Every structure is written in structure tokens, then in C-alpha cells.
Amino acid sequence: MIDLRSDTVTRPSAAMRDAARDADVGDDVYADDPSVNELERRSAAAVGTEAALFVPSGTMGNQIAARVHADRGDEVVVDDRAHVVLWENGGLAQLSGLQIRTVDAGDRAVPTPDQVAAAHVEPSDHRPGTGLLWLENTHNARGGVAVSPDDVAAAAEAASERGVPVHLDGARLFNACVAHGVAAPAMTAAVDSVLCCLSKGLGAPVGSVLCGSESFVAEAHAVRKLLGGGMRQAGVVAAPGLLALENVDRLAEDHENARRLAAGLDGVDGLSAPAPDTNIVRVDSAGRGLPADELVDLLEAEGVRAGAFGEHVTRLCTHLGVDAADVDEAVARVERAVSGYSSGST
DSSP: OOOOOGGGGOOHHHHHHHHHHHOOOOOOGGGGGHHHHHHHHHHHHTOOOOOEESSSSSSHHHHHHHHHOOTTTTTEEEEETTTHHHHTTTHHHHHHOOOOEEOGGGGGGGGOHHHHHHHHHOOOOOOOOOEEEEEEBBBTTTSOOOOOOHHHHHHHHHTTTTTOOOOOOOOOOTHHHHTOOHHHHHHHTSSSSSESSSSSOOOOOOOOEEEEEEHHHHHHHHHHHHHHOOOTTTHHHHHHHHHHGGTTHHHHHHHHHHHHHHHHHHSTOOOOOOOSSSSEEEEEEEGGGGOHHHHHHHOOOOOEOEEEOSEEEEEEOTTOOOOHHHHHHHHHHHHHHTTTOTTTTT
């Protein structure tokens, strides 16, 4: 089986398993797990912030950031296709009492300064006002678009000028950095907090880091406890995360494999797959009259796993668990899967 559903399906390396077994541990609720503390220190240094907090998942990290930055009732300005809008179970409302004001960032995947300004609301007796600007890089639902440092900064500065803090959902931040050939601090300089996942393309079995100022992380630590994220001997999962931080440069291989995959799929009759920025490939099967959920079933039968991301759009992700040979084999299997399809045949 060639599993291209997501880069979350990576398996920890032998070295990561060894690191988990041999990790020096303590009680992280008391902040005395040395492996966690080292992971937080290195993560903050990697993204250019004062401090970092290890959390079990990216969603938890995002929700912690929202609760720290904004007050109940505040509006969060966010792209209408953002992960926090589509796939975090309404957490902004349920956990922090926040409401969203969506903008359509379009293909650029980040709101323009004019959009930020137009969406901004001053607080009054009738409205709580804008409490947070939410950005995402890379942008999952828009096809793994790698937003440039300049575009991140432009949106963030438009919010900061109005006294609004900025959170960056950087679950795949390092993919964006590799795509633009910049270090992570260049991407985060203008934002107030950033969430990075270790368990996607970097290959850790679990965990993310929420990074920001020392005062922000101190508040985030308390909210993590509130949300049930206080962990004990968490060094057994933090130690593989330390090795994951060493996998940033190899993300370029995933990007190259994604371009190889897209080019191959684009050559299949009735399929369209634009060249991706990073490791996320979107295939449109409308030209063949093939709904995405049916395509996913056909691919599963051929030994390729993918995910439906729209009526005719299917997502495939490259990651450290697949190589160029796997990509070529996946293309051959996709072509075989769709070759006999005609509308209404399944």
C-alpha cells in the first residue's frame, strides 16, 4: 500500500524509537522533564521566538493560542478555508467563546492588508471588536501553498498597526521555509505566535510546539493544563521530536516528489494536477466525470490511499515514507484505476 493520505502517516525511524526508549524524563507538569525542556528550547531557537511549549497536537496548540490572545466574544479574522475553520470542530467558539470573521484569501492563501483593514472592527458597547488575525502557512486546503515571508509580514503588520495580535498556524511552516529558501525566523518575525507540527513531514510520532514570547508561553502553559494537555513523563515523545527538527532540509525531497507526482497525474487522461508549491498535490477529476470519493475508492482497490477534498478534488501528500519509485508506481496505479471508469459505472 502506498499511503498518500497525509504526511501525518509517517512512521518514526529506528533512531526515533531508540530515542523514545532511552529518553531522560521527568514530570513535565512540573517543567522538569529534561527532554521536553530541550525540545522547547531548540524549537524556540529554530523559529526565532523567546520560548516554546510542547503540546500533544497542532489543534490543541492552535486553540491554546486563540484563548491566550483574544477575549471571549472577540472576532478572529481568518481565511474561510483555514484549517481552524474547516477541521478544528468549532474550537474557537466552543473553547474560547470567539467568533470568526472570514475573508477569502484566494489563491495567494493569505489576506491582503486591505482585507485585514476592511475586516477590522473597533470594540464598542455593541460589538467586542477584532481580537486576533489568524494566518496559515503552508495553507492546507488551498493546496499546500507556501506563503512568502513578505506576504505574511504585510498581513501581520496591517493587524499590528490596529493593535491586533497575530497567530500563525504553521503546522507545515518548515515546508514553506524550504520552498522559499529562508530560515523560519524570516517567516515568523512579524507574528506574535506560531504553531509548528513535528508529526507531519518531520516524522515524529506525536506532538507540536507552540512558540512565542516568554509571557505568551507562560499563559499558554496554564491553558494547556486547562485543556487536558498537561503531560507527565513526556520525554518519551519529546525525544523523537528533537530528531524531527533535524529533518527540515529533507523536506525538499518531499517537494520534488510532489512535483513528480503532479506531473505524472496531470498526464493521465481526464485528470488535472497543477504543480504544487510543497508536498500537497491536488488532483481534479472533473474532466473524467469522476467524483473524488469514487476516485478514492478506486485508488484504494489499487493500493494507493488518498483523500477526497471536494466534489472532484482529491488530495495526495508526499512524505518521508515514500520515495521517487513509490511516486512512479502510484502514478501507474492511478492510471490503471481510472482507465476503465465511465460516469455512473461504479
